[in-house]
Amino acid sequence: MKRKRRIHILYILAFLLAGCMLPSCSEEQDITPISGRNNTELAFSVNLPASSPGTYALTAxxxxxxxxxxxxxxxxxxxxxxxxxxxxxxxxxxxxxxSKKKFTVTFTRLKQNEAYRFVLLGNAKPEVDALFEGGTGEGVEKNTMLAQLQLSGITRWNNDPGSNGYRDIPMWGEASGDKTITPGLTVTGLKLLRMVAGIEVMVGDQAQPDFKLKTVHLYNSHQKARIAPDPVNLAAGSLSKVEKPTLAAGSNVVKGPLDYTVSNDVSLESSIYTFESEVPYENSIPVTNQMTCLVVGGVYGTDATPTYYRIDFVKQEDNNVPRDILRNHRYTVRITKVKGQGCQTAEEAFNAKAVNMEAEVIAWDEAEITGIASDGQYRLAVSRETFTFSRDNRTALGKDNTLTVKTDYPGGWSVEQITDGGNPVSWLSVSSAGGNSGSTDIKLILEENTGSDRTAYIYLKAGRLVYKVTVTQTTEAGIDLYIKDAGGNEISELFFREPIGVQPDAQKFALFWFPATSDVTVSSQMVGTTSFPLAPESDVPATFSNASGEIWYNTIFPTAITSADVADDPFMEKISRFDFTITNGQRYMMKSLFLRQATYNLIVTAADGFYHLDGSNYMFAIESNTGWRIKSVTDNSGLLALQGQDNLIPGTVGGNNISLTYTPIRFTVKNRPTDAVSGTVTVVLESSETQKKFNDVTVNFNLMGQIISPPAHKGWAGSNIYYDEGLGRLTFDDVGVTDHQYYNGVVFKWGSLWGISPNGSYSTNTSSGTRLYPPEGGTTTGGYAYGDIPFISDATNISDNRDRAYLYEVTDGNSGKGDICRWLTKKGYAPAGKKWRMPTSREFNGDYSLQTGDAANNAYGTSLVERGVNKTGAAFFPSSYWRNCSSSVQSNTTNDGSYYWTASPGVTNSYLMSFTPNLGGWIGGINIYHNTEGRCRAHAVRCVVE
Structure with a gap:
């Protein structure tokens, strides 16, 4: 979709889109719709994170x-x-x-043979409901919506299931790839991630004789967090491995501390849950007094009272570099040695360096492991508890037979035995009989199965811990297909990121498949509006055969993004999808790889020059696909008069809001409507990310004392604004299109972006109430008192000016107020290729002729009204129904007038066009007047082309 901007389009020379990951889709993954009339019932199977088997505050x-x-x-x-x-x-x-759940849900709008991306939000009903009630609905962009799902004001996570205010932990998950709705399939393989991290503290065996743990204190935790992670913080090609924290906009750590009491002198397990946090740096040096950390209190030796010790979350394996706290991780802090007393208070310990205590921090990514065995001191975990293989043999070079074993037991782990439940087996073995503390990958070795289905068990041992892994081998022929990067990680996307004019470096990937004798068919297609531009020197995946089950593409890269690309589409993504397909004669399998090239960008759109010194509240809009912050505001002229609702102040943040949404920056100016004064306000925007994604951007805008009218319009719309049932949104017809010229149209209060049906008694009843048409599209029934519908009230004093398009200046989807024509243009609901606005009062001037005929109205504004006026050389204006300030419908019978709102303000009321008939019928004159029509009344709207 091409995007143009009227004023101030700023292109930031730092690129990469923080957009959604596009993982592979596999036809073997099951989607099963059972469709009735308009319903589609889908079954889902999900995997939950691994969980500690402890018996403390929260159980598994x-x-x-x-x-x-x-x-x-x-x-x-x-x-x-x-x-x-x-x-x-x-x-x-x-x-x-x-750790596995299943359920079914029923959709009402999904269509057969169309593809969708499914996102699951567990235990987050209040937050999702609040978004829907606030106007979020059909058409909102995925990452924009997910970024708004937040918890806030959580001083301490409630870990008591029996207490008031307890809530189950919110989770997020996303299906890999787009799923096509076809009969006979089921959505499987989804992984859910908890939005919190777990922290536990224990005293190791060697330290227990010297130290009794009494308290744990958590410092510098967040009280606000996002339920879903930002896709850029996931590992490439993964929807379950988190590599960086996702912080809620505007959230800062709160020093605290949060205090926890230990009852057994040895451990605090399954009690501390906290939001993600990142290590703060200044000049590449960690800021220790802002880092999330622990202070533990306990009794050393024969001391009578506790003393206190600071413990930081560090990576011992990486020279004790501080580590971020990540969602869906469990951090085991084990005190290994206590050499003396600590500080006298917890605050002293927090402000001091760690002394007289040694501790190790072990991070468990609970999305990478499915089972954990624990004895209260140590853990033994595996990546998979069960394997099911085809009849074919598996070797140490296999791609689907890897088992990851992880333990923190100092002596490591070993294979105790492999049996069928009683006797040793010969058809199953492992590539390694043991490993050290930490994480170890081993291969399961299987002989070809020429008999019947068979099962064996691998028993792993670490100290007192034992874990059983079940392996089943069937007699069915196998088929497998993998796309992996140079490090052996399965991927679904290659993402290229360089500034304008710079060709990205080549990346590589490999394709592995089984049976190795299968041919591989390759096809590609463009995703979105622009395909991925493979450079002439790049490898090009194409259909091949006889490659022995493995092939590498070592030089994949695109041509450079150009200035013309981003000038035409500021948030351009160039995406192609390559589909790889194999078959063994009985089944087939397809995996996809997305090649994606994108750019970080930021656009500042001014309110088209209408910053006038009349005491009004104005706004300009910022759209960006990355985080930003107002760094400074300079008003050397002193013409700003900021009010409580204004946010043109340093520290205001935003980002990830590019899909027909924006962040409004509001400000109020002084009242100098006739003075020949002017001034300039300078705003500096900066990247809010730790790793800066663009250089500081300076925006200058002018304030002027004289009101300036908009340029003359280029034509009247062919119809009033009405609701199109098929499209599910408000719209209107283009210049010269007369198909719907007699539509009466829905009605609007002055300055409202909420359409109201023009028929029937107004009701708030949600089952039979009046239809409303929210700014975000769609329709809702009732639920709003008439007085609660947003509009610009008579209490808002504005300078009287028939030439001024005031509503255009203040359009704001978040407030639900402004110029509905401009808003429908921004939403893409207006006739394409043009920019539309409401007319000024004086633009209604001209010659008119009256026309008689029938009149009617309905909820959608699509009834035919043949009575009205013809504006010479312009359009027909039907005599439409309207509502008064108490919500009652006013008809347009022969003795009643009909009205059209303009964008021009009076001081307390506003201008409109009025048909004024004589009592004998529609033979009267036409008048345009103001200050006698309250803004709370609801009238039809006709748009003009800028």
Whole structure:
């Protein structure tokens, strides 16, 4: 979609789109719709994070409780994903074990043979409901919506399931790839991630004789967090491995501390849950007094009272570099040695360096492991508890037979035995019989199965811990396909990022498949509006055969992004999808790799020059696909008069809001409407990310004392604004199109972006109330008192000016106020290729002729009204119904007038065009007047082309 801007389009010379990951889609992954009339019932199977088997504050069952799930369906559109439909779960069932769940949901708008991206939000119903109630709905971009789902004001996470205010831990998950709705498939393989991290503290065996743990204090934790991670903070090609924290906009650490009491002198488990946090740096040096850390209190030796010790979250394996706190991770802090007393108070310890205590910090990514065994001191974990293989043999070079074993037991782990439940087996073995403390990958070695299905068990041992892994081998022929990067990680995307004019370096990937004798078919297609431009020197994936199960593409890279690219589309993404398909004669499998090139960008759109010194509240808009912050505001002229609702102040933040949304920057100016004064306000914007993604940007805008009228319009719309049931949104017809010229149209209060049906008695009843048409599109029934519908009230004093398009200047989707024609242009709901606005009062001047005929009205404004006036050389204006300030419908019978709002303000009322008939019928004159029409009345709107 091409995007143009009227004023101030700023292109930041730092690139990369913080957009959604586009993982591979596999036809073997199951989607099963059972469609009735307009309903589509889908079954989902999800994997929950691994959980500690401890018996403290929260049990494994508590941590993995899934009480409710919202399933959101996003449709790919123009390189983005737009919300298309959503549904809620009913009963959620265990799916064989505590870490697996299954459920069904029913959608009402999904369509057969169309593809969607599914996002799951567990235990987040209040937050999702609040978004929907606030106007979020169909068409919102995926990452924009997810970024708004936040928890705030959480001083301390409640870890008591029986207490008031307790809530189950919110989780997020996303299906890999787009899923096409076809009969006979089911959505499987989804992983949910908890939005919190868990912290536990224990005293190691060697330290227990010298130290009794009494308290734990958590310093510098966040009280606000996002439920879903930002896609850029996930590992490349992964939807479950978090590499960086996702912080909520405007959130800062709160020193605290949060205090926890230890009852057994040895450990505090499953008690501390906290939001993500990142290590703060100044000049590449960690700021220790802002880092998330622990202070532990305990009794050393024969002391009578506790003393205190600071423990930082560091990576011992990386020279004790401080580590971020990541969601869905568990941090085990084990005190290994205490050599003397600590500080006298917790505050002293926080401000001091760690003394007289040694501790190790072990991070467990609970998305990478499915099972954990624990004895209260040590843990033994595996990446998979069960394997099911085809009949084919597996060797140490296999791609699907890797088992990861992780333990913190100092003596490491070993394979105790491999049996069929009683006797040793010969058909199954492992590439390594043991490993050291830490993480170890081993291969499962299997002989070809020429008999019947068989099962064996691998028993792993670490100290007193034992874990059983189940391996089943069937007699079915196998088929597998993997796309991996140079490090052996399975991927679904290669992402290229360089400034304008710089050709990115080449990347590489490999394709592995089984059976190795299968041919591989390759096809590609553009995603969105612009395909990925492979450079002439790049490898080009193409269909091939006889490659022995493995092929490498060592030089994949695009041509450079040009200035013309971003000038035409500021948030351009160039994406192509390559589909690789194999078959063994009985089944087939397809995996996809997305090649994506994008750019970070920021656009400042001024309110088209209408910054006038009349005491008004104005705004300009910022759109960006990365985080930004106002660094400074300079008003040397002293013409700003900021009020409480204004946010043109240093520290205001925003970002990730490019899909027909924006961050409004509001400011109020002094009242100098006739003075020949002017001034300039300078605003400096900076990247709010730790790693700066663009250089500081300076925006200058002028304030002037004289009101300036907009340029003459280029034509009247062909119809009033009406609701199109098929499109599900407000719209109107282009200049010269007369198909709907007799539509009566929906009605609007002055300065409101909320359409109101022009028929029937107004009701707030949600089942039979009046239809409303929110700014974000769609329709809602009732739920709003008439007085609560946003509009610019008579209490807002504005300079009287028939030539001024005031509503154009203040259009703001977040407030629901402004010029509805401009708003529909921004939403893409107006006739394409033009910019539209409401007319000024004086633009209604001209010659008119009266026309008689029938009149009617309905909820959508699509009834035919043939009575009205013809504006010479312009358009027909039907005599439409309207509502008064008490919400009552006013008809347009022969003795009643009809009205059209303009964008021009009076002081307390506003200008409109009025048809004024004589009592004998429609033979009277036409008048344009002001200051006799309250803004709370609702009238039709006709748009003009800028």
């Amino acid at each position: 069952t508590d941590e993995n409780k899934l009480a409710h799930v919202y399933v959101l369906a996003f449709k790919p559109e123009g390189g983005q994903y737009k919300l298309y439909d959503w549904a809620e779960t009913g009963t959620i069932q265990d799916n064989g074990e505590i």
